[in-house]
Amino acid sequence: MFTVIVTFFLLIVILFDFLPLRKSLSVKETVLYCVSLLIGFSALMLYGNFVELPGITGVILRAVGKLFSKSS
């Protein structure tokens, strides 16, 4: 279900945003657009297929915890 919704969303983004914008985008903008989209959708697809991605909050909590427990 999750994967189907994400794929449908990807299609919406490409059809209603990327294609109409394509001609007005510079090379730099196109590269940034595609790379960001690719990272975002890859992360969503991996999440949807139960691949455990590193939780950012866990990393931040450990880093902040270490930093403040050392200094105190």
Added chain:
Amino acid sequence: MPNMPKEAISASQAVCVLILFLFGSNALFNIDAHTAQDSWISLLFALIYALPVLMIYARLMKLFPEKDLFEIIKLLFGKVTGKVLVALMTWYALHLAALVLRNFSEFIRISVMFQTPQIVIMIIMMLLVVYMTKSGIETMGRWSIFMMPFILTISLLTVILSINKIDIGNIYPIMEHGLGTIAAHAFEFFSFPYAETVVFLCLAGCYKRKESPYKLYVYSALTGTAILLLVMLRNILLLGIPMGIADYFPSFTAVSILDIGGFLAHIEGSTATNLILAGIIKITVCLAAATKGMASLFGIQNYKNIVFPLAVLTIALGFVIYRSTLEMINFLDLYPYYAIPFQLAIPILVWVVGEIKVRKMRKKETKEISS
């Protein structure tokens, strides 16, 4: 490549944006578990802490009128250091957008739409945010000014309607936690939501030169605090402390128990709408700031072209960010420490360097005029 036309936002629009930004996700959680019934005193302490910092943000806007934080950083620190600082602020704006999006999607999923997949809630919210960001900061300002009376009226109405249900005993004993604990935990309210307004500096280039940025920050901080205080007191007095702390979203629960003569009941939907509307403004400000930061990093003229892919990144980050609702609540305790570099260190550094450079420039100008 043609330059983008300059966007402009009036003082009243900016005040409304900032008030809704402050109200945003803070009204969701509201009661601090450490200070319990003294949370409202903690909130007032936080306002006292926040005012000097907000004045620093305002000073930056005054020193560099019609320039956003990214332009100021690049101007003061040059290419390399400037890009590092811009990247840090962009990350913070993107992370904050993801945090708020996740908070609100959790709220909707837990409180109202139990069966709907969270991804659907996130996508629908994000489509609105993307539409608003792409429409420009002026549209966001006009939308805020239009929504403000509704949000204020609903908040005040729920406070008035709760008068016959409140138990004044819930607020006692006052100062049970001691001044030290209350003052220490006020730092949590300081960083969430007051100092989060640093993100607004990333859009400050749209603020009109003739309007005072000091008034902007003072008016919005005072009004925002007044609304948050009313909501907090309503929640404490209606729910009491054990329930207020145990509940993930006390504002929603507090309003759900209101019942006026049997004919006006279950008005929690209006509060949910209220919170979501304010939350959408907060996510829009964060996403617009992140997009502007990204555009500044990669030298892109029109930031609106890359709004959608960054919105997708925000949704992905929103999922990866926490593994559970419990982790989300735990993160709130450590959030103030994590946010220090973005809310305090970078703005203070930019302010100090900005003051020095502006003074040097003025001295140089006066020397040139006199010679």
